[in-house]
Amino acid sequence: MTTRHNFIIAIDGFSSCGKSTVAKALAKKLKFVFIDSGAMYRAVTLYFIREGIDVEDDAAVAQALENIHIDFIPNLEKTEIHLNDEDISDEIRQMYISDKVSEVSTIKAVRQAMVAQQQKLGRRRNIVMDGRDIGTTVFPDADMKIFMTADPQVRANRRYLELTNKGEQVTMDEIVKNLAHRDHIDSTREESPLRKADDAIILNNSYMTQEDQLKFVIEEYTKRRASK
Numbered sequence: 001m002t003t004r005h006n007f008i009i010a011i012d013g014f015s016s017c018g019k020s021t022v023a024k025a026l027a028k029k030l031k032f033v034f035i036d037s038g039a040m041y042r043a044v045t046l047y048f049i050r051e052g053i054d055v056e057d058d059a060a061v062a063q064a065l066e067n068i069h070i071d072f073i074p075n076l077e078k079t080e081i082h083l084n085d086e087d088i089s090d091e092i093r094q095m096y097i098s099d100k101v102s103e104v105s106t107i108k109a110v111r112q113a114m115v116a117q118q119q120k121l122g123r124r125r126n127i128v129m130d131g132r133d134i135g136t137t138v139f140p141d142a143d144m145k146i147f148m149t150a151d152p153q154v155r156a157n158r159r160y161l162e163l164t165n166k167g168e169q170v171t172m173d174e175i176v177k178n179l180a181h182r183d184h185i186d187s188t189r190e191e192s193p194l195r196k197a198d199d200a201i202i203l204n205n206s207y208m209t210q211e212d213q214l215k216f217v218i219e220e221y222t223k224r225r226a227s228k
């Protein structure tokens with residue numbers, strides 16, 4: 001067995017509870033690389049929608065995965081996600097992607113392709129990766145694992161504010177349904193379902209500010225770093 005020298009932080013949890021927010025802030029503070037694994041599943045979903053890929057057609061799915069190239073490109077303060085050299089960072093946040101992404105994410109071939117890329121991205125670099133199966137499947141040996149949750153109504157309110165501030169026409173009802181729908185599919189699918197890793201620490205941020213949640217994970221990191 002080879003010893004790993006990089007530090008891996010896995011942040012998993014339910015939809016819209018603030019995983020990317022805390023992961024991004026933590027990565028910035030520690031000068032680690034932040035990887036939003038959900039954005040990768042969203043990129044695949046966008047490609048499937050655009051190309052009209054039938055998710056039941058294994059050959060079409062396999063061919064599509066061959067044609068999909070996802071890159072994370074740092075650009076000033078943010079990291080863009082590119083699908084075959086196109087910046088799709090904003091497009092993948094729209095509701096029509098959120099409505100389909102969990103269905104696409106149940107496909108075994110899709111998960112295998114994404115997990116392999118995620119593991120490659122975490123080789124040798126210090127990273128913070130957020131998603132649903134990071135602490136259980138992608139990096140079961142992560143140095144620190146957080147499992148995030150928040151009250152469903154709080155999560156829906158936050159997502160509603162985020163999307164309406166961006167000018168997207170959505171109703172609270174649509175958002176509540178989408179979060180419940182995704183959480184259900186993500187937690188019950190056969191392939192690497194969303195679940196708390198046995199060694200993950202729970203962070204319920206329903207009544208925490210973004211500053212409080214960052215402080216919580218930095219304190220946890222400081223303890224872990226000292227014992228690594």
Ligand SMILES: Nc1ncnc2c1ncn2[C@@H]1O[C@H](COP(=O)(O)OP(=O)(O)OP(=O)(O)O)[C@@H](O)[C@H]1O
Binds near residue numbers: 015019021208209
């Ligand atoms: N502690 C907090 N208090 C208030 N708003 C928050 C807090 N943490 C995150 N948010 C806001 O909640 C929304 C959802 O956060 P974020 O996108 O980080 O969640 P996520 O878990 O990564 O979501 P998803 O899994 O759907 O991608 C964002 O608008 C973010 O600014």
Ligand SMILES: Nc1ccn([C@@H]2O[C@H](COP(=O)(O)O)[C@@H](O)[C@H]2O)c(=O)n1
Binds near residue numbers: 042131186
């Ligand atoms: N490791 C992951 C990450 C995400 N998914 C699926 O993608 C959806 C979108 O993720 P967001 O974090 O951007 O909300 C999510 O609902 C999952 O269906 C996944 O399966 N595994």
